[in-house]
Amino acid sequence: MPDRVVAVLGRGVVPTETPILRADDLGALRGDGIFETVHVRAGRPWLLDEHLARMAGSAARLALPLPSRTALVELADQALAGWDPGTEGALRVVCTRGAEGGGPVTVFATVAPVSPAARRARREGVAVVTASLGFPVAARAAAPWLLGGAKTLSYAINMASLRWAEAQHADDVLWLSGDGYALEAPTATLVWLAEGTLWTVPPEPTGILPGTTARWLLDHAAEIGFDAGERLIQPASLANAAGVWLASSVRGLAEVRSLDGVARKPASETELLQDLLGYAR
Structure with a gap:
């Protein structure tokens, strides 16, 4: 074949x-x-x-x-x-x-x-650095010409961000708004666990791409005992989360093991979430 x-x-x-x-x-x-x-x-x-x-x-x-x-x-x-x-x-x-x-x-x-790199990220997690996109969190929702929420072929900025992360000895990037809110990664959706709730960033008011994998995960969170919701968050608050992940269709769920050089304690829930999603490790 x-x-x-x-x-x-x-x-x-x-x-x-x-x-x-x-x-x-x-x-x-x-x-x-x-x-x-x-x-x-x-x-x-x-x-x-x-x-x-x-x-x-x-x-x-x-x-x-x-x-x-x-x-x-x-x-x-x-x-x-x-x-x-x-x-x-x-x-x-x-x-x-x-x-x-x-x-x-x-x-x-x-x-x-x-790719082997995608499968490795599921097993080992990823080191992530933050980078600002420079515009306020609500800018794209009010400017349809910015194509918020569209998955276009214009991925030069996405790929440049990942190359920049590699130069910083990291694996991925978490984009921030100009006013300091977490948005998304170049090819993945941010998900975090806090106080028994799986959260993600709301797509409509922020103009981020609505993640299919993250949406499925949150829609089925109750099956493993979690609530689900959407809200804005700043990177400093992610330090207090029980777990932080990047979710995407091919890589699946990759745990954020460090953010801006600060190591995170491994989340005990990672394998549970990966099993729910059905991705092989």
Whole structure:
């Protein structure tokens, strides 16, 4: 079975080396497009409906004519048809605005194995540093052109943040608002446990990406005896939390083992939460 798959809307699976973007595709030229990355377990995409619903929301924010949910599900099925169900994978569904001169959107899907680094982060946790985005916590909610809550292809800032973290001998970044509130990580959602409640940052008033994995975790928190809620928090208050994690679709749940160089005591709840989410360690 292949270790990489590429499928194109309307064409199905193609050889992985097949060119599928024009030189003037606006997704490549300007990052004008959207995507979702879905965890693949036992050969099936976990939370696909939730990811496609979020993708539709991103498309609406960008005024992007996303194909129907039925067409996207069919594309995902085509991409996964030959995938080894014993291999943990990542399904990425991409939609760009297409050629610069106009025409249909470009839509394709890829499947690849989950990286060893992602699996290691589940087991060992991550060192995190904070970095300010420079704008107030409520700025994006009042400025739709900032595309708050949209998962776009414009990830240059996200990747630059992770490279900066690596230069600081850290694994990830927790973005802060200009007025000092915790927002999200470049590719993950902040979750913390305090006084028996699992918390995350509210997406609507802050403009952060609504995390599918974090949302599922909080919606099922009662099954393991926790309440759930959303609120704002500043980094200093995270020091008092029983546990702090970064949740994402492919990496799953990674415990924050240090924040800005200050080590945290390992949380006893990490394996319980990972088991609830169903991610292999």
